[in-house]
Amino acid sequence: MLTVHHLNNSRSQRVLWLLEELGLPYEIVRYDRDPKTMLAPPALTAVHPLGKSPVLQDGELTLAETGAIVEWLVDRHGAGRLKPAPDSPDYPRYLHFMHYAEGSAMPPLLLKLVLTRMGLLGLPAKSYVDGQIRLHLDYLEGALQGRDWFAGDFSAADVMLSFPLEAAASRGGLDASRPNLHVLLGRIHARPAYRAAMEKGGPYAFA
Numbered sequence: 001m002l003t004v005h006h007l008n009n010s011r012s013q014r015v016l017w018l019l020e021e022l023g024l025p026y027e028i029v030r031y032d033r034d035p036k037t038m039l040a041p042p043a044l045t046a047v048h049p050l051g052k053s054p055v056l057q058d059g060e061l062t063l064a065e066t067g068a069i070v071e072w073l074v075d076r077h078g079a080g081r082l083k084p085a086p087d088s089p090d091y092p093r094y095l096h097f098m099h100y101a102e103g104s105a106m107p108p109l110l111l112k113l114v115l116t117r118m119g120l121l122g123l124p125a126k127s128y129v130d131g132q133i134r135l136h137l138d139y140l141e142g143a144l145q146g147r148d149w150f151a152g153d154f155s156a157a158d159v160m161l162s163f164p165l166e167a168a169a170s171r172g173g174l175d176a177s178r179p180n181l182h183v184l185l186g187r188i189h190a191r192p193a194y195r196a197a198m199e200k201g202g203p204y205a206f207a
Contacts, residue, residue, distance in 0.1 A: 002026040002077075005047050005055040007040050008033055009205045011066045011163050012054030016201045018070055018159050020193035024077055028200060038117075067102055067160060074156045082156045090152035097143075097150045101160035105140070108132035109167045116171075133172045137181065140165070144180035148187070162188050166206035 002019065006012045006028050019026045031041050031053060045051035048064045055062060056069045058076075063069055074083050084090040112129045115121040121129065140161070143150060151157045165185055168174035176182045188194055198204060 002073075003029060003057040005029045005031065005044065005053055005057070006201060007031045007044070007053030008201075008203055010040075010053050013197065013201050013204050013206075014066060014159050014163055015054045015056065015069055015073075016197035017162070017194050018073055018082070018156060020196045020200075021082060021159070021191075022073065022078055024073070030202070066163075067098060070156050070160055071098070078156075082154070082159075084152050084155065088152065094151035094155055094157050097157040098160050101157075101164055105136050105161065105164040106167070108136065109164055109172050112171060113167075130173070133168065136164075137168060137172070137174055137178055141178040141180050144184060149184075158184075158188065163206070170206050 002024060004012060004015050004019070004026055006016065008031070010033075016026075016028070029047075031044055033040060040051055040053060042051065044053060044055070047057075048055045048062060050064055052064065054066055054069055055064050056072070057063075058072070063072055074081070084094050108129055112121065112133065115125055115129065149155065149158050150161060162185075165174065165181060165188075168181075169185060174181055174185075
């Protein structure tokens with residue numbers, strides 16, 4: 001049985017969505033953030049030393065990091081679904097956006113959140129962080145030109161990118177002025193598997 005250690009308002013919502021897209025049975029173990037610090041509870045350290053979510057348990061395997069979990073599920077349980085074939089011209093784009101989501105797109109959004117909460121987002125920090133967010137949103141807007149999804153058909157790369165895009169819509173300035181991304185978010189939120197994951201995952205501030 002697949003078990004997801006799921007934290008509210010976190011990256012683990014993507015794992016639930018992916019599992020729904022793949023039609024795989026799974027269980028959820030829920031954790032709530034501290035309402036004052038917004039940090040994960042100490043109980044998560046009993047599952048993985050980092051004390052963060054998501055964590056996937058697949059039999060005897062315990063795996064952390066969203067990107068690793070998504071790749072594991074698609075490669076081990078996907079039966080060829082939600083990823084281009086290795087000889088497809090879309091495969092390099094798929095690899096790029098799978099890793100770009102957390103490696104490049106998410107850091108400036110997280111930096112803005114942390115600096116804002118600490119009361120440190122003044123100039124020149126704000127100018128730099130907002131400039132980096134605009135850079136990445138412009139890049140993603142252009143990458144969708146003439147496309148419905150980032151790497152051919154709907155894939156796990158779109159699942160990975162959903163979190164930074166939702167975070168950007170919440171606090172990074174993503175709105176209808178970037179129509180490709182704005183429409184993409186609507187397309188994501190309309191997927192039945194996404195809605196099913198939202199019902200099972202509970203409150204999610206970025207949707």
